[in-house]
Amino acid sequence: MLIRPKAGILDPQGEAVMRALPALGFEGVSDVHVGRLVELTVDDAGQIEPMCEKLLANPLVEDYEIVLAGD
């Protein structure tokens, strides 16, 4: 699961990283956001969305994306 701050909500971590990159010589960087990655093995992939809704993400302030990696 990739969990990100919802668009439009201030993301001070992303902004701090965006300010740091040009200082290291990386130009042309914009829209930096810092989120979380949760990896897990699960028997029933149908459980992942309710897991995100109930615990892994806070849907009021975070968006999540489910990436399945075969078996």
Place this chain on the structure above:
Amino acid sequence: MKFGVLRFPGTCDEVDALLAARRVGDAELLWHGERDLRGADAIVVPGGFSYGDYLRAGAIARFSPVMESVIAFAREGGLVLGICNGFQVLCEARLLPGALLPNANLRFTFRQVALEVAEGETAFTNACEDARLSIPAKHSWGRYYADEQTLATMRANAQVVLCYAPGENFNGSVQDIAGVRNERGNVFGLMPHPEHAVDELTGSADGLCIFASMRLAVEGAHLGTGAHV
């Protein structure tokens, strides 16, 4: 009048909360693994780092056995106060609207803050004589956020109880919000720590009125006046 003060692994402000509550009534600690609230008339969810703040502050604590009882207690109209991490737990439990996000300055910040009492006729502020309180705040995840529609509903229902005074909003909270209550008015959460400001010896006793208000509300309810609960 008895307060029940929760203690999770990682809680650190439960003793100050207990001692503050004892200045206005009886109080005892309730361990996170227990479901029995031991006849408490009001619950305090104190500050700290419950379950290590893993995942998100309050995210795991909100599913603890004691919280199941607290959620049921709140739904029956019982008074629940959440301070700092306790506020985060109550938001995660959806007993309060909105969420707490990392401070805009990305730093753990500890300072005395001036607060304005936006709603003085609540179960948590009815004994506050001054419209301005000086209380310490110390946190890194204190930026209150709710979307515009939620904020409009909260304003219409007088749910914004405490605000940072002008120039005091160090964490970047939306609309300078420092403390909110639920629509029914029996659950209240704030980021600053009233339990650390109950004696002039430590610089301010302004926090005591929050606990005194709860006592007044509980005793009013027992007398059948239903005062502000």
